[in-house]
Amino acid sequence: MSDDLLSGLREIGWRNWDPIGLLAAGEQWQEKSFADEYDDYLRKVAADFRAGGSIAQAVEYLLRIEREHMVLGVRSGQERRAEATAQAIQLYVARSAHIEDMHDGYVPASDFLVRAANGEVPLTGTEFAEQNLRLLIGYMSDADTSNRDWATLLLAGLEIDTLAVREALLKATQDCDASVRAEALLGLAERDSVLALPLVLHELERSECGYGTFQAAHAIANPSLLSGLRKWSGKGSTPGINDEINDAIAACEAALANSK
Incomplete structure (x- = not known):
């Protein structure tokens, strides 16, 4: 490591x-x-x-x-x-693991995002970093899917909770790519579970969900998510995703039991 x-x-x-x-x-x-x-x-x-x-x-x-x-x-x-x-x-x-994907060939098209993912670009703490942050958010609307995916992942993972960050993540939940939407949903769930809940509910009804969607559901742990989660049980593309779906279901069931 x-x-x-x-x-x-x-x-x-x-x-x-x-x-x-x-x-x-x-x-x-x-x-x-x-x-x-x-x-x-x-x-x-x-x-x-x-x-x-x-x-x-x-x-x-x-x-x-x-x-x-x-x-x-x-x-x-x-x-x-x-x-x-x-x-x-x-x-x-x-x-x-997402960051390590770069070494296996999945890299953003933008050199700026590659450097940001490698920790070579400051995103917080200085005026220069604020400029970088605005550039990062701009890439979340880029025409290239890899740029949107990486930019959303990086923004969601920052310990920043501002109106601009939330607005960018909210916009990304409407992206045409499931992975981008999933990263945005997880970022929102970590900041405001009430805000994220209806968006995750809606996402679970789609025909394609990214891993981050199930992580977001797990983090929110609201019983209202159970129906949507159970539809995905056993349908993940990897054992790890199926485990996360099961963990999310268990967390929601525990919340339901505790509410009685």
């Missing part, structure tokens, strides 16, 4: 999990000598997802590590932290 990918896993682990509680509020893991404390566990979860593992399996593993291997027992909030960590790693693995 590259240093960049490991850094992303560490960010997830310290932000969402940290079962021992080593990192105090306001501290940065990058500055600590124990930054690698959870590497083996996070790598294992990521590897399992790459092999087609499910959210439920990842949650079970993280709970077992915390309760038995670390001998911390059953504590309040464990399930919530484990599920948040598993979901974040699953999404991270999926997006990392």
